[in-house]
Amino acid sequence: xxxxxxxxxxxxxxxxxxxxxxxxxxxxxxxxxxxxxxxxxxxxxxxxxxxxxxxxxxxxxxxxxxxxxxxxxxxxxxxxxxxxxxxxxxxxxxxxxxxxxxxxxxxxxxxxxxxxxxxxxxxxxxxxxxxxxxxxxxxxxxxxxxxxxxxxxxxxxxxxxxxxxxxxxxxxxxxxxxxxxxxxxxxx
Amino acid sequence: xxxxxxxxxxxxxxxxxxxxxxxxxxxxxxxxxxxxxxxxxxxxxxxxxxxxxxxxxxxxxxxxxxxxxxxxxxxxxxxxxxxxxxxxxxxxxxxxxxxxxxxxxxxxxxxxxxxxxxxxxxxxxxxxxxxxxxxxxxxxxxxxxxxxxxxxxxxxxxxxxxxxxxxxxxxxxxxxxxxxxxxxxxxxxxxxxxxxxxxxxxxxxxxxxxxxxxxxxxxxxxxxxxxxxxxxxxxxxxxxxxxxxxxxxxxxxxxxxxxxxxxxxxxxxxxxxxxxxxxxxxxxxxxxxxxxxxxxxxxxxxxxxxxxxxxxxxxxxxxxxxxxxxxxxxxxxxxxxxxxxxxxxxxxxxxxxxxxxxxxxxxxxxxxxxxxxxxxxxxxxxxxxxxxxxxxxxxxxxxxxxxxxxxxxxxxxxxxxxxxxxxxxxxxxxxxxx
Amino acid sequence: xxxxxxxxxxxxxxxxxxxxxxxxxxxxxxxxxxxxxxxxxxxxxxxxxxxxxxxxxxxxxxxxxxxxxxxxxxxxxxxxxxxxxxxxxxxxxxxxxxxxxxxxxxxxxxxxxxxxxxxxxxxxxxxxxxxxxxxxxxxxxxxxxxxxxxxxxxxxxxxxxxxxxxxxxxxxxxxxxxxxxxxxxxxxxxxxxxxxxxxxxxxxxxxxxxxxxxxxxxxxxxxxxxxxxxxxxxxxxxxxxxxxxxxxxxxxxxxxxxxxxxxxxxxxxxxxxxxxxxxxxxxxxxxxxxxxxxxxxxxxxxxxxxxxxxx
Numbered sequence: 016x017x018x019x020x021x022x023x024x025x026x027x028x029x030x031x032x033x034x035x036x037x038x039x040x041x042x043x044x045x046x047x048x049x050x051x052x053x054x055x056x057x058x059x060x061x062x063x064x065x066x067x068x069x070x071x072x073x074x075x076x077x078x079x080x081x082x083x084x085x086x087x088x089x090x091x092x093x094x095x096x097x098x099x100x101x102x103x104x105x106x107x108x109x110x111x112x113x114x115x116x117x118x119x120x121x122x123x124x125x126x127x128x129x130x131x132x133x134x135x136x137x138x139x140x141x142x143x144x145x146x147x148x149x150x151x152x153x154x155x156x157x158x159x160x161x162x163x164x165x166x167x168x169x170x171x172x173x174x175x176x177x178x179x180x181x182x183x184x185x186x187x188x189x190x191x192x193x194x195x196x197x198x199x200x201x202x203x
Numbered sequence: 204x205x206x207x208x209x210x211x212x213x214x215x216x217x218x219x220x221x222x223x224x225x226x227x228x229x230x231x232x233x234x235x236x237x238x239x240x241x242x243x244x245x246x247x248x249x250x251x252x253x254x255x256x257x258x259x260x261x262x263x264x265x266x267x268x269x270x271x272x273x274x275x276x277x278x279x280x281x282x283x284x285x286x287x288x289x290x291x292x293x294x295x296x297x298x299x300x301x302x303x304x305x306x307x308x309x310x311x312x313x314x315x316x317x318x319x320x321x322x323x324x325x326x327x328x329x330x331x332x333x334x335x336x337x338x339x340x341x342x343x344x345x346x347x348x349x350x351x352x353x354x355x356x357x358x359x360x361x362x363x364x365x366x367x368x369x370x371x372x373x374x375x376x377x378x379x380x381x382x383x384x385x386x387x388x389x390x391x392x393x394x395x396x397x398x399x400x401x402x403x404x405x406x407x408x409x410x411x412x413x414x415x416x417x418x419x420x421x422x423x424x425x426x427x428x429x430x431x432x433x434x435x436x437x438x439x440x441x442x443x444x445x446x447x448x449x450x451x452x453x454x455x456x457x458x459x460x461x462x463x464x465x466x467x468x469x470x471x472x473x474x475x476x477x478x479x480x481x482x483x484x485x486x487x488x489x490x491x492x493x494x495x496x497x498x499x500x501x502x503x504x505x506x507x508x509x510x511x512x513x514x515x516x517x518x519x520x521x522x523x524x525x526x527x528x529x530x531x532x533x534x535x536x537x538x539x540x541x542x543x544x545x546x547x548x549x550x551x552x553x554x555x556x557x558x559x560x561x562x563x564x565x566x567x568x569x570x571x572x573x574x575x576x577x578x579x580x581x582x583x584x585x586x587x588x589x590x591x592x593x594x595x596x597x598x599x600x601x602x603x604x605x606x607x608x609x610x611x612x613x614x615x616x617x618x619x620x621x622x623x624x625x626x627x628x629x630x631x632x633x634x635x636x637x
Numbered sequence: 638x639x640x641x642x643x644x645x646x647x648x649x650x651x652x653x654x655x656x657x658x659x660x661x662x663x664x665x666x667x668x669x670x671x672x673x674x675x676x677x678x679x680x681x682x683x684x685x686x687x688x689x690x691x692x693x694x695x696x697x698x699x700x701x702x703x704x705x706x707x708x709x710x711x712x713x714x715x716x717x718x719x720x721x722x723x724x725x726x727x728x729x730x731x732x733x734x735x736x737x738x739x740x741x742x743x744x745x746x747x748x749x750x751x752x753x754x755x756x757x758x759x760x761x762x763x764x765x766x767x768x769x770x771x772x773x774x775x776x777x778x779x780x781x782x783x784x785x786x787x788x789x790x791x792x793x794x795x796x797x798x799x800x801x802x803x804x805x806x807x808x809x810x811x812x813x814x815x816x817x818x819x820x821x822x823x824x825x826x827x828x829x830x831x832x833x834x835x836x837x838x839x840x841x842x843x844x845x846x847x848x849x850x851x852x853x854x855x856x857x858x859x860x861x862x863x864x865x866x867x868x869x870x871x872x873x874x875x876x877x878x879x880x881x882x883x884x885x886x887x888x889x890x891x892x893x894x895x896x897x898x899x900x901x902x903x904x905x906x907x908x909x910x911x912x913x914x915x916x917x918x919x920x921x922x923x924x925x926x927x928x929x930x931x932x933x934x935x936x937x938x939x940x941x942x943x944x945x946x947x948x
Binding site for chain 1: 638655658659662663665669671673674675676704934935936937938939940
């Protein structure tokens with residue numbers, strides 16, 4: 016969603032590095048609070064950037080609690096509902112923690128929550144992998160415009176956008192820096 | 204022919220020379236000169252006049268495969284291609300191995316009237332390669348057969364070949380050999396080489412042709428007979444024939460238009476897709492080096508003539524997987540244009556060379572009286588008028604042949620046959636059948 | 638990727654790596670309890686087998702079904718084909734049924750090329766005559782990569798009836814694309830005449846190749862070749878070109894032994910070699926499903942590329 020494309024001057028930074036960090040720490044606390052100590056949680060990031068975010072959240076929660084938190088990745092390519100709109104794409108990785116997801120509270124982590132279709136695909140994918148006790152959703156940015164009855168349990172920033180605007184998330188691990196940019200329409 | 208009406212062909216460039224008028228009366232060229240007049244006039248200004256073409260190797264398919272071609276449709280195609288005589292190959296059903304069958308084919312040709320049809324007789328009964336057919340009876344028949352061939356199959360038995368070569372001497376016949384060693388070509392699908400290896404198609408090695416040609420040249424020399432080699436396709440065959448001729452042996456040879464132009468890599472890569480059986484032919488398309496050698500051999504006379512090996516097949520025999528497809532290409536309606544491109548445009552032959560290779564020589568080899576004579580006073584008026592400046596894409600749907608298996612579809616070829624005269628009577632005018 | 642997979646030469650290095658990487662991900666599906674993905678729901682894959690090959694057909698069938706495609710098996714035996722229906726008429730029938738992909742196995746080299754001119758869907762070559770078998774080469778490359786890592790510079794020796802082997806043709810093309818160094822070893826009678834133009838080396842001496850090889854791939858030898866004088870006796874073939882225990886002992890420790898199956902145990906490969914830990918023969922079968930899933934996904938999983946019918 017946020018390839019390192021060159022972007023126009025009218026790109027506006029809505030979150031900078033420290034903001035992202037603060038948001039992730041807050042989400043970590045919220046997860047601990049809502050899951051009452053995060054005993055049974057598994058963090059599953061949706062490739063590409065959701066995976067990095069999930070690892071960061073796991074790091075924070077692990078530090079607060081003094082124990083490692085299971086983290087993995089969940090590729091949803093094969094479950095997408097828009098496969099026929101583009102040439103077949105390369106698959107991301109799906110890696111589940113050793114103990115799997117049965118009976119766990121799975122927290123799906125994605126960078127941007129938009130139409131909700133990605134999350135719908137992720138729920139289908141999860142269904143084929145096991146039977147979690149519950150599934151929750153964390154997103155760094157919720158930009159609105161949902162097309163399905165899906166909402167996030169944890170949100171870094173609610174960002175009102177118009178449909179033509181583009182939200183770009185940059186993460187250190189992938190792009191060399193942390194930032195969330197809002198670009199004005201048209202270009203892709 | 205009791206009427207004494209005359210025709211004059213105005214302004215034709217005989218063999219590409221200066222414009223002249225050709226006065227024709229009673230099917231004979233009466234005079235060649237300037238300012239001639241006749242009852243009827245054919246405007247031939249800008250056209251080249253060639254002697255009517257003669258094909259030594261045509262498959263008319265009748266009797267037996269009238270779905271592919273008939274004498275009627277095949278001779279229409281011949282006339283449109285500028286031919287005034289064709290030799291109809293013997294591999295029909297029934298095989299042309301008796302006086303009855305060859306007379307039938309000959310008579311069908313007479314009735315059609317588009318060009319003369321000279322049947323070729325089978326060498327062996329049923330093309331089985333076991334017993335000689337009644338060669339003498341066919342020679343003595345109304346069809347006056349002089350060329351004998353098991354074409355499609357090789358007379359591979361050395362003793363049988365020797366006997367055939369000897370036997371036809373009695374009536375000045377010739378054995379036209381389809382040179383293909385059968386054991387070396389069992390299941391063969393295309394030229395054996397780099398392309399066949401990549402495509403996983405069983406190879407048809409050059410040596411299978413060359414070994415038979417070498418053997419037959421030696422046999423012909425040994426018994427003092429006449430040998431004609433059908434559709435020479437390899438550089439090695441050219442070398443052997445050149446050697447045999449250097450010995451003074453009575454060996455002649457033909458090459459097809461497609462072997463002068465096309466190569467085996469078309470099987471792998473062509474606009475009509477890989478493995479398209481439109482390129483499946485026997486002998487197979489060979490390499491660029493073979494094509495070059497064949498052109499030079501035709502130019503220097505090592506190869507005596509061009510023969511079409513016109514081999515019609517219905518669509519369903521070509522729209523299949525490669526190995527199931529029939530072998531052969533039609534060629535009567537494109538032969539002159541292909542020779543034009545391969546030999547004339549390359550400077551290897553002039554128009555008198557074309558006349559020799561496509562008219563005089565084949566008529567001579569076939570002992571065909573009344574054809575293959577120069578366009579001059581006293582000769583039968585078999586004339587082909589050719590527009591060498593034309594250029595057009597090949598459109599199979601316009602062919603007179605019943606079949607469409609041409610490898611040249613979509614290709615642009617030079618020249619156009621404008622008119623064909625058979626003993627003074629136009630069979631084709633303005634590029635259309637009369 | 639092109640619309641069809643007919644020859645290993647259709648694949649660029651990037652295409653080949655994409656297929657292998659995709660297969661790597663899909664391999665995990667076999668370890669799940671639900672071995673199915675919804676990806677090709679509503680798409681139809683026809684297995685068009687003019688030649689008996691239960692193994693290959695089942696492998697493609699499993700691959701298509703794991704991707705939720707509808708699978709129609711069309712085998713020539715007992716069908717209208719055996720009653721003389723042409724390949725073209727069969728193709729038009731499949732076209733009318735709306736096949737999105739046709740997996741074709743045919744005894745005639747080039748049959749998939751012909752089919753591709755008559756149908757709109759993707760054509761996948763599952764073995765044509767003595768021409769190619771590209772998905773076999775992909776699964777072989779996948780198997781090698783899993784055992785040995787990247788194939789660049791790896792030495793692969795392919796031994797046996799290269800002349801009649803579609804597996805050898807596809808492997809030479811694909812492995813050279815992937816940067817491996819391939820050597821063909823066979824009696825000269827079982828090599829194509831112009832094999833020198835292929836992107837590989839040729840040797841008549843198996844023993845000389847063994848210590849240098851990372852992979853030794855044995856090809857099946859048809860016993861009927863003996864009658865056509867390709868070699869004198871089975872015993873002599875086996876002695877000169879068979880892989881037995883003594884020969885395997887000359888291979889280096891990590892080198893692997895492959896065979897596309899079905900094997901002639903005791904002919905080209907000794908039973909104890911086929912069953913040894915070096916042997917990847919069983920893995921090759923499992924990897925076949927995964928690799929074919931990757932191929933079907935990449936050909937059918939995206940936008941319709943809008944094929945045209947040529948004739």
